[in-house]
Amino acid sequence: ETGVTQTPRHLVMGMTNKKSLKCEQHLGHNAMYWYKQSAKKPLELMFVYSLEERVENNSVPSRFSPECPNSSHLFLHLHTLQPEDSALYLCASSQGTGSGEQYFGPGTRLTVT
Amino acid sequence: KQEVTQIPAALSVPEGENLVLNCSFTDSAIYNLQWFRQDPGKGLTSLLLIQSSQREQTSGRLNASLDKSSGRSTLYIAASQPGDSATYLCAVKGSGGSSGSARQLTFGSGTQLTVLP
DSSP: OOSEEEEOSEEEEOTTOEEEEEEEEOSOOSEEEEEEEOTTSOOEEEEEEETTEEEEEOSOOTTEEEEEEETTEEEEEEESOOGGGOEEEEEEEESSSSSOOOEEOOOEEEEEO | OOOEEEEOSEEEEETTOOEEEEEEESOOOEEEEEEEEEOTTSOEEEEEEEETTOSEEEETTEEEEEETTTTEEEEEEOSOOGGGOEEEEEEEEEOOOOTTOOOOEEEOOOEEEEEEO
């Protein structure tokens, strides 16, 4: 595997379910990001991890819980989501959070029913 | 708060035409600007990154320019092809923030390009 991978690619879940999104980067980067892309809206940054520590949390509801066990893996744990949380969730990585170019994964298309 | 605007929202051109996509941003205190391509339902592919000290970057048929003082960037695509059809996103990384704080990427809503054969 190369670049940034995300699993699953598609997920349908009910509002009472608990699920997790997984991201893995094979680029040797030390920063990872979660973004949300809703229909007809710009990408919104959710969380940033640098050296496995969370450095940004953009007022994201607590029903989204990120986890970064090491610099190569990033998870987004989901519970009691709402239909408006349906979106494409994109993971990205970079070397540092300054000038480093961000590389994106293919995304997970989430539908909350 | 940084705001990024992309015009037009959608563009349809015949194959072979040269075209320009526009991006404007409200806060000129930027670290860099990045152009991405996104195919339907897919992730983002980075096309060009321009540091704040640079005026332009070129890659193949693509040329991106940056005028930081006026808050504008353009993406020029030469000799367009049907395979260029995609949504093109502009993103700006701010230069603000205290030590240890991440410099965030702020995205525009994109320009959806269709190149007709």
